[in-house]
Amino acid sequence: MIKLGRLLPKALLLLVLLVGAAVTLLPYVWMVSSSLKTEAEVFTAGISFIPAHPTLDAYSKALERTQVARYLFNSMFVSTGETLLVCTTSVLAGYSFARLRFPGRDLIFLIVLGTMMIPTQVTMIPSFIIIKWLGWIDTYQGLIVPRAVMAFGIFLMRQFFMTIPYELEEAGRIDGCNRPRLLFQIMLPLTGPALATLAIFSFTNAWNEFFWPLIVTTSEDVKTIQVALATMRGGEVVEWTTLMATVTMSALPTLVVYLLLQRYFTKGIIMSGIKG
Amino acid sequence: MQNTPSAGASAAAREVEAARQRQRRNRWLGEETRWGYIFLLPVLAYLAVFVVFPVVYAFYLSFHEWNMLSPTMKFVGLDNYQQLFQDQTFILSLVNTAIFTVGVIGSIVVLSLALALALDTKLKGINFFRGVYYTPAVTSVIVIAAVWTWIYEPNFGILNNLARMVGLPQLRWLSDTSMALPSVIITAVWRNVGYFGVIFLAGLQGIDTIYYEAAKVDGANAWERFRHVTIPLLMPTTFYVVVMGIISSFQVFGLIYAMTGGGPVNATSVIVYYLYKQAFVYFRMGYASATAYVLFAIIFALTLIQFRLLGRRIET
Numbered sequence: 001m002i003k004l005g006r007l008l009p010k011a012l013l014l015l016v017l018l019v020g021a022a023v024t025l026l027p028y029v030w031m032v033s034s035s036l037k038t039e040a041e042v043f044t045a046g047i048s049f050i051p052a053h054p055t056l057d058a059y060s061k062a063l064e065r066t067q068v069a070r071y072l073f074n075s076m077f078v079s080t081g082e083t084l085l086v087c088t089t090s091v092l093a094g095y096s097f098a099r100l101r102f103p104g105r106d107l108i109f110l111i112v113l114g115t116m117m118i119p120t121q122v123t124m125i126p127s128f129i130i131i132k133w134l135g136w137i138d139t140y141q142g143l144i145v146p147r148a149v150m151a152f153g154i155f156l157m158r159q160f161f162m163t164i165p166y167e168l169e170e171a172g173r174i175d176g177c178n179r180p181r182l183l184f185q186i187m188l189p190l191t192g193p194a195l196a197t198l199a200i201f202s203f204t205n206a207w208n209e210f211f212w213p214l215i216v217t218t219s220e221d222v223k224t225i226q227v228a229l230a231t232m233r234g235g236e237v238v239e240w241t242t243l244m245a246t247v248t249m250s251a252l253p254t255l256v257v258y259l260l261l262q263r264y265f266t267k268g269i270i271m272s273g274i275k276g
Numbered sequence: 277m278q279n280t281p282s283a284g285a286s287a288a289a290r291e292v293e294a295a296r297q298r299q300r301r302n303r304w305l306g307e308e309t310r311w312g313y314i315f316l317l318p319v320l321a322y323l324a325v326f327v328v329f330p331v332v333y334a335f336y337l338s339f340h341e342w343n344m345l346s347p348t349m350k351f352v353g354l355d356n357y358q359q360l361f362q363d364q365t366f367i368l369s370l371v372n373t374a375i376f377t378v379g380v381i382g383s384i385v386v387l388s389l390a391l392a393l394a395l396d397t398k399l400k401g402i403n404f405f406r407g408v409y410y411t412p413a414v415t416s417v418i419v420i421a422a423v424w425t426w427i428y429e430p431n432f433g434i435l436n437n438l439a440r441m442v443g444l445p446q447l448r449w450l451s452d453t454s455m456a457l458p459s460v461i462i463t464a465v466w467r468n469v470g471y472f473g474v475i476f477l478a479g480l481q482g483i484d485t486i487y488y489e490a491a492k493v494d495g496a497n498a499w500e501r502f503r504h505v506t507i508p509l510l511m512p513t514t515f516y517v518v519v520m521g522i523i524s525s526f527q528v529f530g531l532i533y534a535m536t537g538g539g540p541v542n543a544t545s546v547i548v549y550y551l552y553k554q555a556f557v558y559f560r561m562g563y564a565s566a567t568a569y570v571l572f573a574i575i576f577a578l579t580l581i582q583f584r585l586l587g588r589r590i591e592t
Contacts, residue, residue: 092316125555
């Protein structure tokens with residue numbers, strides 16, 4: 001470890017970190033403060049981060065005029081569905097790759113890892129055609145099913161299953177457990193931390209996903225919040241307060257989850273960063 | 277073999293034991309194979325439908341002309357690829373993507389490494405800072421695009437307000453052809469510094485302290501230790517950051533879509549945005565598939581080149 005503290009005085013280091021943190025947080029503060037201002041205050045010169053007359057008008061306007069509540073529900077539903085599917089497929093495949101020996105296993109695992117190299121744009125057009133052929137355009141299943149498997153999730157669960165001692169499984173096998181019971185009753189309860197990391201990672205991913213929902217949804221009833229937000233500024237005149245209120249509402253879920261479960265986020269990224 | 281009387285009996289016993297073992301192994305092998313494939317079934321089905329078939333079909337499509345509506349598609353050979361490289365907008369999108377990538381990755385490597393070094397100290401509240409810097413990475417690009425569009429707003433946005441207050445020229449950040457791409461790059465850098473900073477931090481903390489101690493014994497000062505210990509030993513992390521950064525920068529889409537819509541006059545059009553328009557605005561599925569394959573080839577080639585260039589240095 002390099003002791004920057006000796007290179008620079010500690011105070012200077014702290015100052016740099018503070019300035020950086022301010023630059024990072026300022027857009028969020030600006031977002032929230034704009035959403036609490038009156039339309040007139042937004043259109044005055046000068047920068048003020050504290051609204052002169054704080055009001056929730058923009059929020060009620062956003063909820064009234066657009067189907068924000070619906071978009072948020074759609075995003076919540078789709079992200080939850082995707083997360084459940086990703087976790088299920090990752091646990092099943094991860095266990096299979098880590099603990100079972102069968103012909104073709106390593107080849108299939110290699111293929112799964114290989115899919116991470118393929119840009120999604122390559123598979124996107126045929127996937128869209130398949131979804132259209134299935135009649136799933138503008139449906140929840142059209143949004144969820146093509147995202148049911150995540151190579152990184154399989155990899156993560158496989159690595160985790162490999163660390164669990166074999167003795168536990170042996171004991172279960174002697175007691176006459178079959179495979180599904182071994183997996184679901186003995187192994188699964190031990191995967192807590194890894195599964196939580198995967199669930200959070202996959203939920204945030206799904207919540208923030210944009211390209212696929214953009215092309216698959218057409219009606220307001222199915223649009224996710226990201227698609228709705230991106231297409232909201234169609235007109236020439238932008239009501240910034242209402243827009244910022246909508247933006248704040250759509251940013252809030254991930255920010256709250258992040259604040260509460262921060263350690264899982266960095267754990268996930270470090271795992272993906274070092275081993276991915 | 278020496279005690280002949282019991283040799284026959286023990287051989288028989290051995291054979292029985294071996295047979296039993298074989299049987300057990302076969303049964304377990306059979307059981308493991310069966311469940312292995314049952315557990316993999318969802319993934320295999322998914323791979324077949326949403327990866328293998330699409331990869332093959334997109335390649336097939338790239339030699340055809342098809343608008344998705346007509347029941348037949350026309351075989352056009354290499355026409356789509358030829359047209360692509362004659363299209364000025366595509367070339368411009370390619371150049372813009374390259375500029376975006378170089379701008380973002382160049383800034384990220386320097387800033388994220390600096391951030392990681394700053395965070396790798398035993399300062400009180402360092403976890404707070406790490407949490408703050410990572411926040412943009414969990415915020416959706418669409419939210420970020422909306423907020424930054426407001427920050428860049430020419431009349432009442434923060435930046436021009438600030439410029440007015442200190443007497444600097446007010447820029448038309450997103451509506452000026454020469455400013456739009458740099459503005460998007462700034463936003464992208466703001467979003468990714470913390471993310472890659474945390475990766476660099478993990479890399480830094482993975483370096484064994486004995487190297488630093490050895491360097492200190494040899495009389496190396498802080499800068500020399502950074503130059504000759506940190507930089508070389510951090511190479512695998514840097515390599516990972518650059519490869520991942522290039523792959524994701526080449527696929528930038530959401531920021532462009534929501535901030536500039538590729539404009540003004542294609543000044544911020546990037547490959548994936550170009551592809552999106554061809555496929556889902558003009559419904560030129562064959563042409564768009566060819567674009568996707570060119571993108572695939574570029575990313576693949578860049579990754580290979582880096583593996584050859586940087587991969588070699590990592591080993592030393």
